[in-house]
Amino acid sequence: MGMEGAFYLESLANGWRAGRFMALEALGISHLVTTRRGPDVNRLRHDPTSAGSEIAGLLDLESVAFLEQVHGGEVLTCQEGGQIGRADGLVTATAGLMLLGKSGDCPIVLIADKQRRAVGFAHASWRATVAGIVPAAVRQMAALGCRVKDLVAGICPSAGPECYEVGEEVRTAALKEIGPHAAAFFRSEPRGKDHFDLWAANVDALVRSGVPRASIHVAAMCTLCRNDVFPSHRCEGNTAGRFAAVIGLPRERRGPDGGS
Numbered sequence: 620m621g622m623e624g625a626f627y628l629e630s631l632a633n634g635w636r637a638g639r640f641m642a643l644e645a646l647g648i649s650h651l652v653t654t655r656r657g658p659d660v661n662r663l664r665h666d667p668t669s670a671g672s673e674i675a676g677l678l679d680l681e682s683v684a685f686l687e688q689v690h691g692g693e694v695l696t697c698q699e700g701g702q703i704g705r706a707d708g709l710v711t712a713t714a715g716l717m718l719l720g721k722s723g724d725c726p727i728v729l730i731a732d733k734q735r736r737a738v739g740f741a742h743a744s745w746r747a748t749v750a751g752i753v754p755a756a757v758r759q760m761a762a763l764g765c766r767v768k769d770l771v772a773g774i775c776p777s778a779g780p781e782c783y784e785v786g787e788e789v790r791t792a793a794l795k796e797i798g799p800h801a802a803a804f805f806r807s808e809p810r811g812k813d814h815f816d817l818w819a820a821n822v823d824a825l826v827r828s829g830v831p832r833a834s835i836h837v838a839a840m841c842t843l844c845r846n847d848v849f850p851s852h853r854c855e856g857n858t859a860g861r862f863a864a865v866i867g868l869p870r871e872r873r874g875p876d877g878g879s
Contacts, residue, residue, distance in 0.1 A: 625640060637651040637653055649717070653674065657862075658674060671685060671719045684717070684718050687704070687706075689705050691707055694752065695708070695710075696763065707752050710730075710738065710759045715867065724777055726775055726818065728741040728743050728756070737763040741755075767830060768830075774822070778851070784812040849862050
């Protein structure tokens with residue numbers, strides 16, 4: 620599944636603690652995953668423009684674009700900041716624009732092009748995963764001129780396969796919409812609950828979309844097990860905040876004479 624362990628937490632100069640993927644960092648892609656030691660997660664949930672601006676400034680990005688996330692399979696393309704619409708995936712080819720996804724246990728999949736043509740994210744809740752959010756994001760990036768074989772993906776912290784209990788309706792929906800091979804993403808437990816491996820399901824979706832397996836990186840950090848680091852709706856219920864996963868193409872740097 621790519622380089623598990625290729626995600627790390629670091630303390631930033633402003634006192635925040637954030638996560639990064641080494642593979643995205645190596646490409647020069649601006650990104651991070653916030654933690655409890657960071658921007659106000661409740662403000663991120665209700666006022667992403669202002670809270671997101673703090674993160675954009677930290678990454679030297681100019682503006683922030685975000686979605687009303689609805690647990691579906693639609694991916695939008697944007698060229699400027701603000702609330703773009705109701706969807707669960709967002710892509711852009713605009714340098715300096717930060718894309719912001721919010722989560723409380725669902726995986727957010729960050730995607731970048733090695734040639735830096737575009738970046739995107741998919742909020743891969745179980746419903747969005749079953750609805751094909753990741754293949755839709757890959758298609759939208761291809762529409763922006765990216766070659767799928769040049770895409771690199773990072774699956775952010777989320778409810779892990781050992782902790783993510785779901786009902787039988789989830790297995791039924793996955794088998795119907797993803798296909799019979801989705802059975803491999805579920806493990807039955809003696810108490811009658813299934814455990815759904817969203818990490819494996821989204822790795823599989825990326826690979827089946829044409830993204831090289833070696834270019835897919837899993838944070839392998841469970842938000843339920845590490846509720847000390849990340850908000851978790853499963854652990855905290857309706858009182859839980861949200862953390863953000865953000866990504867953006869860096870602005871072109873110019874010298875004093877206007878050249879790059």
